[in-house]
Amino acid sequence: MRVALFVPCYINDFYPEIALNTMKILRAVGMEVEYPKGQSCCGQPFLNNGLVEEGRRFATRFVDIFAGYDYVVSPGSSCVSTVRHRYPTLLKETHPSGVEEGRVMELCEFLHDVVGVENLHFRHSFPHRVGLHNSCHGLRELRLGRASELILPHYSKIRAVLERVEGIELVDPERDECCGFGGTFSTGEEAVSVMMGRDRIDDHESHGVDFVTGVDISCLMHMDALARREGREIGFIHVSEILRGDEV
Amino acid sequence: MKNHAAEAEKFVADSARAHWHDEALWYVRRKRDVAASQLPEWEELREVAGKIKKNTVENLAYYLELFEREAQNNGIEIYWAMDARECNETVEKILREEGARRIVKSKSMLSEECGLNDYLQERGYEIVDTDLGERIVQLHGDRPSHIVLPAIHLKKEDVSEIFHEHMATRKGESDPEYLTKEARKSLRRSFLEADAAITGVNFALAREGAFVVCTNEGNADLGTAMAGVHIACMGIEKVIPSARELGVFTRLLARSATGQAVTTYTSHFRRPKAGGRLCVVIVDNGRSGLLSSGESEALSCMRCGACMNSCPVYRRSGGHSYGSTIPGPIGSVLSAAGNMDEFASLPFACTLCASCDNVCPSSIALHDLLYGLREDAIKSEAYRGKRTLLKAAAWLLLHPSLYAFVMNLYRRLYPFIPRRILYGRWNVWGRERELPEPARRSFAQIYEEMSDGK
Amino acid sequence: MGSREKILSALGTARNRGFEVELSFPILSFGDRVCAFVENLKKAGGESIVVEGELSKILAREVGDADSVVDTTSILYGSFSYKKGEEVDVAILGADLAVAENGALWIDTEDRYPRSLLTLARKIVVILEEDAIVDTMHQAYERVDFSKVSYALFMSGPSKTADIEQSLVFGAHGAVAMTAVLIPSKRA
Numbered sequence: 027m028r029v030a031l032f033v034p035c036y037i038n039d040f041y042p043e044i045a046l047n048t049m050k051i052l053r054a055v056g057m058e059v060e061y062p063k064g065q066s067c068c069g070q071p072f073l074n075n076g077l078v079e080e081g082r083r084f085a086t087r088f089v090d091i092f093a094g095y096d097y098v099v100s101p102g103s104s105c106v107s108t109v110r111h112r113y114p115t116l117l118k119e120t121h122p123s124g125v126e127e128g129r130v131m132e133l134c135e136f137l138h139d140v141v142g143v144e145n146l147h148f149r150h151s152f153p154h155r156v157g158l159h160n161s162c163h164g165l166r167e168l169r170l171g172r173a174s175e176l177i178l179p180h181y182s183k184i185r186a187v188l189e190r191v192e193g194i195e196l197v198d199p200e201r202d203e204c205c206g207f208g209g210t211f212s213t214g215e216e217a218v219s220v221m222m223g224r225d226r227i228d229d230h231e232s233h234g235v236d237f238v239t240g241v242d243i244s245c246l247m248h249m250d251a252l253a254r255r256e257g258r259e260i261g262f263i264h265v266s267e268i269l270r271g272d273e274v
Numbered sequence: 275m276k277n278h279a280a281e282a283e284k285f286v287a288d289s290a291r292a293h294w295h296d297e298a299l300w301y302v303r304r305k306r307d308v309a310a311s312q313l314p315e316w317e318e319l320r321e322v323a324g325k326i327k328k329n330t331v332e333n334l335a336y337y338l339e340l341f342e343r344e345a346q347n348n349g350i351e352i353y354w355a356m357d358a359r360e361c362n363e364t365v366e367k368i369l370r371e372e373g374a375r376r377i378v379k380s381k382s383m384l385s386e387e388c389g390l391n392d393y394l395q396e397r398g399y400e401i402v403d404t405d406l407g408e409r410i411v412q413l414h415g416d417r418p419s420h421i422v423l424p425a426i427h428l429k430k431e432d433v434s435e436i437f438h439e440h441m442a443t444r445k446g447e448s449d450p451e452y453l454t455k456e457a458r459k460s461l462r463r464s465f466l467e468a469d470a471a472i473t474g475v476n477f478a479l480a481r482e483g484a485f486v487v488c489t490n491e492g493n494a495d496l497g498t499a500m501a502g503v504h505i506a507c508m509g510i511e512k513v514i515p516s517a518r519e520l521g522v523f524t525r526l527l528a529r530s531a532t533g534q535a536v537t538t539y540t541s542h543f544r545r546p547k548a549g550g551r552l553c554v555v556i557v558d559n560g561r562s563g564l565l566s567s568g569e570s571e572a573l574s575c576m577r578c579g580a581c582m583n584s585c586p587v588y589r590r591s592g593g594h595s596y597g598s599t600i601p602g603p604i605g606s607v608l609s610a611a612g613n614m615d616e617f618a619s620l621p622f623a624c625t626l627c628a629s630c631d632n633v634c635p636s637s638i639a640l641h642d643l644l645y646g647l648r649e650d651a652i653k654s655e656a657y658r659g660k661r662t663l664l665k666a667a668a669w670l671l672l673h674p675s676l677y678a679f680v681m682n683l684y685r686r687l688y689p690f691i692p693r694r695i696l697y698g699r700w701n702v703w704g705r706e707r708e709l710p711e712p713a714r715r716s717f718a719q720i721y722e723e724m725s726d727g728k
Numbered sequence: 729m730g731s732r733e734k735i736l737s738a739l740g741t742a743r744n745r746g747f748e749v750e751l752s753f754p755i756l757s758f759g760d761r762v763c764a765f766v767e768n769l770k771k772a773g774g775e776s777i778v779v780e781g782e783l784s785k786i787l788a789r790e791v792g793d794a795d796s797v798v799d800t801t802s803i804l805y806g807s808f809s810y811k812k813g814e815e816v817d818v819a820i821l822g823a824d825l826a827v828a829e830n831g832a833l834w835i836d837t838e839d840r841y842p843r844s845l846l847t848l849a850r851k852i853v854v855i856l857e858e859d860a861i862v863d864t865m866h867q868a869y870e871r872v873d874f875s876k877v878s879y880a881l882f883m884s885g886p887s888k889t890a891d892i893e894q895s896l897v898f899g900a901h902g903a904v905a906m907t908a909v910l911i912p913s914k915r916a
């Protein structure tokens with residue numbers, strides 16, 4: 027299967043190892059992975075601030091760059107969600123048949139739905155207590171797990187994938203609540219944003235975890251930024267850093 | 275323009291209190307989860323409720339006319355009011371006809387929206403809010419901070435002081451049981467002496483020409499049982515087809531609102547009592563305009579308050595920070611859709627976490643509505659700077675090689691930028707947070723090198 | 729043009745009822761409706777008694793040494809009188825519908841007594857045949873014949889409030905206590 031790697035702009039510049047790991051994992055499960063040139067932002071920062079015209083330019087660009095692949099896989103759940111949740115309305119006129127929807131997937135989602143967890147055989151272990159932070163767009167837009175509001179059977183694709191790694195002990199926090207990042211919300215509503223972030227960290231810390239992981243590095247980056255300022259011990263790592271992908 | 279962020283900052287500044295507020299509402303949210311989970315059909319029920327509301331709202335003229343006709347057949351007087359002013363005037367006209375001076379009012383968000391209390395008080399009427407939470411807030415000269423739990427922002431010690439001042443309760447006595455009993459005594463007098471009772475309407479039944487008022491305290495029932503005239507104010511969106519649909523809504527409302535299986539009193543008014551008058555004022559006040567906007571879905575709201583309890587921002591910023599009658603997610607939608615100049619900050623008082631969508635018993639896609647409203651909000655003068663910056667960023671990002679050049683420059687310079695400058699006043703993020711460090715090489719560079727060496 | 733016409737015309741000219749929404753999913757049902765009712769009424773702060781022996785004896789016990797009792801069922805006392813605004817100790821009412829999922833009892837005044845009795849009685853005793861308990865509000869509303877209703881309510885437990893720091897207090901305005909007296913079904 028030909029899989030295009032979609033690397034969100036901030037991962038490209040600040041967290042390239044996440045993209046690298048993602049690529050390795052995908053290759054390790056037998057995918058033919060390419061990183062199409064010229065990709066940039068999905069447009070989320072602009073769309074989430076009502077700049078629809080700018081957003082549309084990013085969307086059109088995205089659709090052109092990623093045309094022709096079997097799947098587009100990304101380590102950023104909210105960017106994937108932007109494509110799946112926001113692009114269809116945005117591109118109604120130019121792409122009436124719908125775009126990208128089922129094809130663009132978050133990494134864990136792809137491993138769970140397309141590859142299948144039974145085909146994941148990691149040879150390394152990760153002997154740590156790890157808090158699972160459910161990023162909102164992954165949880166409530168992509169539905170990677172059951173949000174606590176929903177009266178549905180419990181499931182978590184992220185957990186199912188991570189549990190294939192030996193030794194890992196995943197811990198759910200009390201609340202599957204937002205970390206308060208929210209893009210420009212983090213500065214526009216600084217006070218609430220900071221309080222939300224600290225509350226999430228406190229919640230995870232109270233469970234004695236060594237790390238907190240998740241499918242969206244922007245949320246993890248927010249909590250990490252707060253934790254580092256306060257000199258807290260807890261570490262924040264993207265799921266791809268646990269899955270690694272050296273050997274599957 | 276109202277500034278949510280500034281108001282929120284004040285609320286958050288008292289960290290202990292903000293956390294107390296957050297916990298109190300989270301507790302209600304959890305009670306809702308437990309109550310909802312008793313029904314295996316919960317999610318289907320929410321979906322059906324959304325469909326019923328949507329269908330009714332789309333055919334509102336039919337259902338309102340049917341309701342009017344059937345209600346009139348039952349001896350209910352129907353009045354129509356275009357806006358808040360007309361609603362208030364209509365209520366006053368009825369009060370004047372009755373020679374009523376003393377009024378008891380049960381909870382009605384519509385009357386809050388119309389400023390009915392102030393309007394009547396200015397004209398010499400004595401109006402007593404009888405819902406305990408609303409009474410506390412009224413005595414305090416305050417406004418409700420939540421649509422179901424009006425006094426959720428006040429601690430029992432606050433209530434104790436308010437009651438001590440206005441009802442001469444024992445100083446320093448803050449036992450809720452004691453305070454409630456004192457309020458019962460004091461309000462009992464108001465009930466027994468009332469000339470008129472004003473209530474809201476939870477659901478109006480078109481086919482039956484009746485309407486339903488839900489309370490836990492029984493204050494609507496007691497007030498309307500005593501007073502000669504009962505005036506019920508309803509927004510045009512309160513009508514549903516029939517009692518059949520009521521089954522769906524009564525199952526959802528209390529479970530969503532407080533985690534009870536049903537409100538203690540679910541009262542159906544179909545005919546005036548002997549010798550009394552039963553009047554319904556049907557109020558538009560901007561709702562028909564909303565119907566033709568992108569936010570028409572907001573008319574499906576049944577005012578349960580669940581979206582507030584579930585909202586991580588609301589819980590931490592308090593209801594008053596929204597500066598609108600209805601706070602929280604649905605309040606932000608309604609206020610911004612109705613008056614963007616005033617409420618442009620509300621669509622941004624949200625991280626788009628979508629928790630509200632999942633609890634809403636009418637299945638309103640609240641976070642999508644807030645997302646959509648940002649298109650207008652960003653045009654507000656207050657966001658000129660933010661808009662310019664974002665547009666510049668978009669331009670840069672749409673030129674990948676230029677963007678890569680800029681980022682390369684940044685990653686080279688980064689180690690040499692003094693912290694003083696990096697964390698200067700311009701850096702709001704950095705006031706309480708560290709910046710992420712740029713990587714030595716971008717992924718694009720790494721990939722290119724890898725492919726070169728391949 | 730009056731406000732009525734203005735509002736209605738703002739809503740468009742079409743007059744359709746749209747479609748009827750079907751409840752096409754399984755709805756909660758209880759193996760033992762009585763048991764569920766008792767449990768849910770208890771959660772709402774109400775008591776239940778299943779009648780064994782003579783009904784009037786049970787009612788007498790419920791009434792205790794109350795001074796003022798209004799028995800609208802005429803089971804305990806042959807007749808009753810009640811004037812609007814009177815505060816009484818106990819009201820005895822009959823209901824012919826109740827709901828298992830939430831402990832609510834359908835109380836219809838049938839214009840036989842002033843409405844204020846339902847909130848000005850300190851304690852409410854409701855007599856109900858167990859057969860009259862349905863699973864959910866859906867079935868309940870199917871059973872109600874609104875053409876006869878002036879004022880009626882589903883009442884689930886005594887009046888309550890949690891407006892002061894979420895502390896539940898009974899007797900906010902209306903009844904402080906409520907008891908359902910259940911008459912076992914004849915079939916059983």
Ligand code: SF4
Nearest residue numbers: 575576578579581634
């Ligand atoms: S929008 Fe939905 S959740 Fe919020 S108050 Fe209205 S009905 Fe309740």
